Amino acid sequence: MIRKLKIVVFITIIIALNCGLSAEQVEFETCSAVAANKLSQLGKAGEFKINNAVPVKDDPAEKVLFYVFELHPAGYIVTSAESDLPPVIAYSFSNDFFAELSGNVLLNFLKTYIPLRLNNLANLPETIISQRNNVWLQILDYSYRNSRFEQWPPEGTTPTGGWLLDTWTQSAPYNSFVPMDPVTGNRSLAGCPSIAMAEILNYHRTTNRANFNDEDDYYHNYAGRQYWIDDDHVEQDFLSFPEMNESLDTLMYHYLHELPVTNSDKAALVFACGVAATQVYTSQGSGTFGVSQAYDAYLKFNFEDISLIDDSTPDFYDQIIDNIINALPVHFASVTPAWDAGHNFVVDGYNTDDFFHINFGWGGSYNGWYLLPDEIPYGLTVVEGAVVDIVPDMFTGFISGQITLDPAVEDTSIVTLNLQNFSGDQIFQLELDESGTGSYLYEIPIGSYTATASCPEYETITCDGIMIEEDQFTNLNYHLYRLASPFDLTGEHLDGEISLSWQHSQTREFQYFNIFRNINSSAFTLLDTTSQLNYTDIINPQESNIYGYYLNAVYSQENESSASEEIYIEIIASATGENIIRPNKMSNFPNPFNPLTEINFQLANSDSRQIKLLIFNITGQKVKDLTNSIICQPGNSYSIIWNGTDDNNQPLPSGIYIARLKSGNDIAARKMLLLK
Known part of the structure; x- marks a missing residue:
């Protein structure tokens, strides 16, 4: 049913577009298919689902201007509702469209600007309209995939979607060192030019050896706020230039030593960028009067190869794209058509669908993928300029x-x-x-x-x-x-024990050997580790198996040698009568113990001539033979007291020890913990 609906919608839009219908209203079903296919074409259909669709109308005419498709778990896709406009206007997979119920910048912008774009369609050449119609056709073809699609940075490689890893904003803590507003008595906002610039410098992890002195003083005179920067730093409670220089040196130290950047570091960098741009400050809004001030600020920070370009530059967007592909975020400035308001932000991503990722410097709000310059929020639809080639000096x-x-x-x-x-x-x-x-x-x-x-x-x-x-x-x-490998590995089976031994030319910082085993050609797995040149593997001799072994040597910093040769030992079980040992009756008490423990077991008959009781440490070394100390009790029960010493009567260290009881071809084992 879904497939059939998509085909009907696809055929309908093809007919409409090929009939030359200019600026025809597109039905909701078509826009919904556009949003769903955009998710699929971006490889996001498995992670995100369309949760809700909101039509946004032109208030007087009640005409749908665009649709907002809200995504789960987060994000949105905005589609236009006119066939001669681009089908997808903006999208994000990290920020919600309606996060702000009042003062929604993106919503207010689109409601204002979409009608202006519709009124401007008559001025566009037919080639542009045709290109837009083709994009509608492509995105409605659910089987269409742009095989040449590329994105910088690649999807999923950064937490923000763009090259910048952080989302700074104009309020605390980033404005902590800017001047107080003498009119309102509140801390001024940081200003969008300094936030955009500071984010780019922080991305490059450099202050580029910027330093401030009395030649950088300027008189602040804006909206009734008059004072000198930096002479009036005490009265207006901002950083003096000596304090700023010291803070920048501290920040550079943190960068060089890969230490975390503190809130004070960030605030100092933001104010330094603002001073370099000769910003004006108020608690309602701070900034500059032109992008040339941001350009001058980069020069102050010793970026000598930068360029200031605008939309009259023939290869304006090509230069921006080239910067993004080379992981160089761009400082972008845009203004309203009346040039009465503007905003500086960072362009830090691009894909071959001609969408640009924008970091607005609003703490992540509205960050997403947009068609430049038309779909930039805040009514900012005219390019003022962009600072490109922001490459730090290579010290x-x-x-x-x-x-x-x-x-x-x-x-x-x-x-x-x-x-x-x-x-x-x-x-x-x-x-x-x-x-x-x-x-x-x-x-x-x-x-x-x-x-x-x-x-x-x-x-x-x-x-x-x-x-x-x-x-x-x-x-x-x-x-x-050289990471010397173990060599001359040999093995011998006797009474349920496979004894391994090998040679090794030990070099400095040798740690231990890894012992690997497989059974009957299964995959080799780590059996144990030891620092000795021998090891005893306790097996069940009543099972016919082929045991394989190899070793490697482990050195400092987890260096491992190549493997030794492999050896294989075949065990052929012989028929036995009644089990002599009853393993479920073998025990010791107390456990853990220090230093004495009593080992108890039971046999099916009273013939103890074949009994052998040995103690091994966790590496497989035999430390004690208790065979001659076994005491027979009534009912074919046996016991022995072990005092935690070895065959030389020397006390053994704390650790896990294994009591191994063998009688004929039968074996039982008991794990014991000596705890001092």
């Missing part, structure tokens, strides 16, 4: 040292040096000489790194917190030892 230092393999190999070896920090990995390949030694010297960006050296069959060593300072040399040497 560098040097890392050098020597890497040695021990022992060296006959063939030339390649060692990989991986230097990793918040900005990604820098990977270098170092060729060593015949002696297994090589020296290196690399110039890399300043910051705190995790440095890892690795070579096949050798240790992988990782060093954390390697600081690279500007124009300074940091020395880091590595001595990588």
Whole structure:
């Protein structure tokens, strides 16, 4: 039924569009299919469902202007209701359309601007109308998939959907260091230019060595608020320039050492950006009078390669797209047609459906994917300009040292040096000489790194917190030892015990061996660990099985050697009569114990000549033979007192011990805990 409905809707819209109907009203069913197919085409149909549909009408004419399809668990898709407008206007998978019941910026904007766009259709060339009609056809074809669809950043790789990882806003804590409003007595708002700029600097994790002095003083004179920045910092309760410089240095220290950014760090950066842009401040609204002030602010922060472009620039959107693809968020400014209001925000995402992801600097409200510039909220429909190519300076230092393999190999070896920090990995390949030694010297960006050296069959060593300072040399040497594997692995079966032994050329920082076992060609699993060169595996000899074993050696930092050879031992069970041991009757008391415990068991007959009682530690080593100390009790019951010592009568440490009782081909075991 759903499939049939989609086909009917699809055919209906094709007929309507191909008949050249200009700006025809689109029915709800068609818009609903558009929203559903958009979810599917974006790969979101499994995560999000359309929860509700709200038609928004032109109040006087009661004509539907657009539909808001609310999504569950969050988000929305806005579709137009006219065939000559783009079918999808905006969407978000993280923010709700009707989160604000009053003062809904996006709602008020669309109700105002959609009629203006309809009135402007007559001025558009036929090619644009045709392109829009084709988009309707494509999105209504539920089988259509844009095989060339790409998105930056890729969907799901960031928590916000765009390159920026945070959602800052103009109120606390971001405005904590801006001036108090002398008229209202309240803290001023931070201002959208400084929020957009500070978010971009925080994304790049740099202050770009900005510093403020008396040459940056300016007279604030706006809406009855007159004072000097920074001379009047005490009266207006904002950061002085010396305090600001100290705060910026602290922030840069946090960036370089990959430490959390504090609220004070954020507030200092926001105010510094506002000062650089010579913003004006009030508690009702703060900002600049033109995007050129934001451009000047970036210059103050030593971004020398930036460009200020506007919609008269021939490749305006191409430059923005190129920046986004290269993970460079763009500072965008837009104004109303009357140029009487404006807003600065960050464009930090793009996809090949020509939607841009926008971070408005309102704490996440209205962040989403929009068609620029028409679908920008707040009635901001005219491009004022954009600051592009915001690339921080590359302050560098040097890392050098020597890497040695021990022992060296006959063939030339390649060692990989991986230097990793918040900005990604820098990977270098170092060729060593015949002696297994090589020296290196690399110039890399300043910051705190995790440095890892690795070579096949050798240790992988990782060093954390390697600081690279500007124009300074940091020395880091590595001595990588071969990860020697166990060898000469042998095994022998006797009386239900498979005794393994092997050889190993132990090198520094050896930790232990992993022992792996399979039974009858099943998958190998970890059986146990030991630091000894032998191990006893207790098995049931009355079951015919083929046991396989291999080992590897574990070193510091969880380095593991390659595996030893595999060995296989076949056990063929022999027929037996009545079980002599009754395992359900074997016990010890107390358990846990310190230092004495009594071990008790029962036999089917009184012949104890075949009884053997041994104590093993958790690694499989025999520590005590109690066979000769067994005392026979009435009713074929036996007992023995163990005092927690080994065969040399030395006290054993706390731990788990196993009492293994064998009589003929029958075996029983009891786990005991010595707790001191």
